[in-house]
Amino acid sequence: MASLFLYFFYFLLLQFPLFISAQTYTNITLGSSKSTLDENPYWTSPSGDFAFGFHPHQDLFLLATWYAKIPVNTIVWTANEGKPVERGAKIELTSNGVLSLSTSNGTEIWKAKVNDNSQVAYAAMLNTGNFVLSTAESEVVWATFEHPTDTLLPNQILDFTKQADTKFSSRVSEDNYTIGKFELELQSDGNLVFYTIARPTERRNEPYWASNTVDNGTQLVFNQSGDIYLTLRSGGIRSLSSERPLSTEDYYQRATLDYDGVFRQYTYPKTSPRNGSWSTSWSVPQDICRSSFGNYGSGVCGFNSYCRQNENQRPECLCPPGYSYIDPNNTFNGCKPNFVQQVCETDERRRVDGFVMQELFGTDWPFAVNEWFNPVNEEWCKETCLKDCFCAAAISHEDDCWLKKFPLSRGFMIPNSNRIALIKVGNSSAERIPSTTVVYNEKKEVNRTWILLGSLLLGISVFVNLLLLVYSACYKKQIKTQTAATHTNGQNLRSFTYEELDEATDGFKEQLGQGACSTVYKGVLDSGYLVAVKRRNVELEVGEEEIEILSDLAYECYQQKALDLLVVNDEAAKNDLKCLEGIVKVAL
Known part of the structure; x- marks a missing residue:
């Protein structure tokens, strides 16, 4: 009789969800929307206990349902697989009855999937925490309770x-x-x-x-x-x-499947x-640390870590000696070694050099076993793992020895256990990358030869470049000196060869004026300056006495190293002093 009463009692409890539609709520009409830019980017339930809309999340926003009256604003449902959106995103109940999430540029990234035959008339945020889409006849055609993410709330049912x-x-x-x-x-x-x-x-x-x-x-x-x-x-x-x-x-109240795999109320x-x-x-x-996760995966904690149940009955993920967290902000993501992994050398001494075994009491990784030895003692187990390049750790328990391979998986701490985990770690000398095999050494020797040859060629190239650089500097200095000596005559005078003047005037082409004994021509120098070139033609009728005087003058100029002033760098005059035709000086 008591049992029958109990069943009847629970039957009545099951009827509570049927009365959800009778509660008071405010309709959200078609065309309504909320944006992350709004002051209040959400809709609340009539009681104010729940809100549906955009919840701030690390400079982004989650489209979610959350408890609105408590400081922590605990999220109980998320859209878009929990992926946050940027500022400017919008949730809208369109005129066609589609609940649509779009980005700031209007791209739709999520929508509530409703039966094609259903015509949504309005939406509502209920006091139960259920956000619903309903027809004009108040028939619920979509609800967050029907699509839970990680949490159940009171009045919520899973029914296959x-x-x-x-x-x-x-x-x-x-x-x-x-x-x-x-x-x-x-x-x-x-x-x-x-x-x-x-x-x-x-x-x-x-x-x-x-x-x-x-x-x-x-x-x-x-x-x-x-x-x-x-x-x-x-x-x-x-x-x-x-x-x-x-x-x-x-x-x-809420019931959540937490990120550590435990379902908690x-x-x-x-x-x-x-x-x-x-x-x-x-x-x-x-005790999820001791739960069996089969032969695959890392278990509760990530690879190369082990699980321990703390005083609050929650799992903690710890790293063995010589290892550290991959992500210090997420300790459930596993650990990484802080040393260079052991390499399989043919030389046993080289193989174990730089590695030691450290003890960790009451801990085991029951899977990923390479070898099982019995009967052996702890010291034998330790030495065997140290010499085995495939062994990351060993478990010694009484007469048994289990060698574990890398990465270590599904490890946990066993309180009051006499099991000893022997962890292979690198000491300070193991930070180097060791040589491996004879083949590797041969390859390294070939690489060394190429390195030496390349270094030699590089040295020769640098030496030749230095010689060219020195020669170029000296040559430029010499040219500058010659140019200064050749073209500078006094502070305000510049001497030109006949060829230079002929080129500047384009063959004495454009005449500017003419005097009794000279003609002036227009010219343009290489530097772009406009000049007037005065050409004086001197026709001499010389006899034996005049030739002797000119010869003496030329010889005197030659002795004073001023012959170039006499002939004004005229190549024709240099070749034949006897046929001196003219001396031209032009002042700039």
């Missing part, structure tokens, strides 16, 4: 018999709401199962927790009283919690929303 999502995923980390590697699903066989997923694909690894309700479970219910349970085909229920639920009248006191905090009522699995 209906056309709604019966699975959801964790987020990547505390501040990253994109899809993580853990997944909860109420399967069509009635079994509630938790998996790890090989992202970015959808391939599932072996389940790490299951309700064991195959062919019996039908619904996962989070009712108005705060109880979470599975309904069974046999007519009963299976509660996921052994604790007595707290009232939803006094506490905000949280409560937050409504009486002190400004000073309260979320408390965990119960969780499954209770």
Whole structure:
């Protein structure tokens, strides 16, 4: 009789979600929109407990649903797979009834998928935290409760018999709401199962927790009283919690598949929303560090790390000696070695040089085993791993020795255990990159030859370039000196050869004027200056006496190294002093 009463009681509890549509809410009409640029870029429920719209997130915005009355503004649902949008984005309920998310340039990046035959008339943010799209007849055709992301709220149900999502995923980390590697699903066989997923694909690894309700479970219910349970085909229920639920009248409540893979129910006191905090009522699995994750993946923590349950019953990911976090801001992402990996040398001494074994008590990586030896002692186990270039760590326990390969995976701490993890790490001398094999040495010798040859050619090239540079500098200096000596005569005079004047005047072509004994021509120098060239033709009738005088004058000029002044660099005069035709001086 008592059992019958209990079933009837839970039957009444199941009816609470049916009354959701009867609650008060404010319609969001077609054509309404919210932008990240708005002062209040969201719609709130009538009670003010929930908001739907744009939530600030690291200089970006998430389209989300969140608890609006508590300081932490806990997000319980996200659109667009948790990917944030930039400033200027807009969420709009179009005139056609489409709930659409677009970027600042108007590109649609997400929309609520509604049956093509359904005509949306309005939207509403309900007091339950459910954001819905409804027809004019108040029929809900789309709801956030039907498409959970990582959280369930009171009055929310997963039912595989209906056309709604019966699975959801964790987020990547505390501040990253994109899809993580853990997944909860109420399967069509009635079994509630938790998996790890090989992202970015959808391939599932072996389940790490299951309700064991195959062919019996039908619904996962989070009712108005705060109880979470599975309904069974046999007519009963299976509660996921052994604790007595707290009232939803006094506490905000949610159930979240956290980024560490644990499904937890949280409560937050409504009486002190400004000073309260979320408390965990119960969780499954209770010790995820010891959960079995099968033969693939890294488990709770990333590769080369191990899991420890802290005093708050939450997993912590730690790095073994000689390793550090890949991302200090996300310790669940694994660890990396701080030393150069051991190389498989043929010489055993060279192989172990620079490496030591460090002990870590009560820790094991039960998978990724290369070898299992028995019976051996700890010292033998340590030396064997040190010499084995494929061994990253060894586990010594009584007479057993397990050699572990790199990377280490699915490790965890075992309290009060006498197991000893022996971690191979590099000491200070291991920071170098060691040589490996004879073949490698031969290649290195060939490379050394090419390096020497290249260095020699480079040295010769530099030497030749230096010689050319010195020669060029000396040559320029010599030319400058010769030019100064040849063309400078006094401070304001410049001497020109007959050929230079002939070129400047274009063959004495343009006549400017003519005097009794000379003619003036227009000329242009190489520098661009316009000059007047005065040409004086002197026709001499000389006899023997005049020739003797001119010869003496030329010889005197020659002795004083002033012959160039006499002939004014006239090449014809130089060749034949006996036929001196003229001396020309031009003042600039």
